[in-house]
Amino acid sequence: MTALIWFRDDLSLADHAALQAGAEEAGGIVALYVLDEESAETRPLGGAARWWLHESLSRLRADLAALGIPLVLRRGASERIVAEVAEESRATHVFWNRRYGSERHLDARLKASMRERGIDARSFRGGLLFEPWTVATATGTPYRVYTPFWRACLALPAPAAPLPVPETLTAAALQPASEALDAWQLQPTRPNWAGGLADRWTPGETAALGSLDRFLDERAPGYRERRDFPAIDAGSELSPHLRWGEISPRTVWHRALAAATETGVDVGTFLSEVGWREFASHTLFHHTGVDRAGNAEPGLHVRGINPQFDGFPWRRPDANELAAWQRGETGFGVVDAGMRELWQSGFMHNRVRMITASFLTKNLLIDWRVGEAWFWDTLVDADAASNPFNWQWVSGCGADAAPYFRVFNPETQQHKFDRDGGYVDRWAPDSVMLPQLVDLRETRVRALAAYESIKLAPRERSAP
DNA sequence: TCGACCTTCGA
């Protein structure tokens, strides 16, 4: 009896339901990771995510090796590879933890074809606190507004306690050959880029737990008051670890509540941020397919949730403007600091993400998907649900009827949240010398007019 | 049905 455990967005040994089931039910384990850049349902990884994946896989491989289990690495279309590896190892069981985006359709097909061959193929709870089909309004529809969504989640039975790392694992006798991790060339070729990522981040399960503990010990007490100021390191920095399932949200949830009980610290605001991650994934689950394809335009990978915005008069991206935004050379300090923090470290402070996104979509009037694609490529925490969701939220074309007239003013924001200039000085001290790319007042008026145009006559607009 | 409400605001 051999269980093939297919690792995907769950690169950990703790709270891994599929691995736990394999340890309990089968005599031997085969651990597999598939780099799938072929299937239509998977979105090709961005550069920063590829770097993270390389590091995370090498740590998972070491952690598994310490328990006597090799990690088999294969590249190709998931359905073909999993079938091949199951065959090569004479697997009787194939177990995995659920995914909730478009990939779940691929998973469903694979499960059916495995079962046809008499293999016990099963999926287990994945990287969410609540299964998306358990959260709905009184009329059974998906929530479109965050606050009632999260209230409903909190009224559900608490998420299951995280599972421990299995105490004993036995390697299956037949271990299929693995490709070499280095041969996948996940590391960026651009000199120095990976250096900036490595300076700030340590991927892997051990580091993830360390970040959570440090956050709960040191940062949670002041989190609510300090989190909006980008010059202060007030966040948990857990987002890339959650993205790859190096830590599960159930572990975060239960440890946070334990800390609250122990020390009385308020973790409500922090868990509510985990709630936003949850909301994005649930929303994507209910708008199946928007995370993939459907775009004629090259480089844009996602569709919008709200069809009313299909005819929105975005300006054709001016190459100079777009480059100035990407490089952090707009002449607006907090925008430039944010964009350079992103490029140099693979991350951007949450509030600054909103400011830079508002600047691109409102002041430059460039399609949110252009910015989404840049963030996808450069963020270590780039997530197929959260990234498009948050871009649409900021640009006012998400599921909720957002107040589109709410245009962030980067100067006002900088004055409010970086008054002492700590953040701008750290990342873009020369920004003050640069000419400002746009007139904030004129471009604000222009954006409001554009939004007005689809509101008044959504059907009269011709397709772009 | 209807009223309270909507993460992150600009002026």
Added chain:
DNA sequence: CGAAGGTCG
């Protein structure tokens, strides 16, 4: 303090 318009119960 006003800026829409939809969501939710």
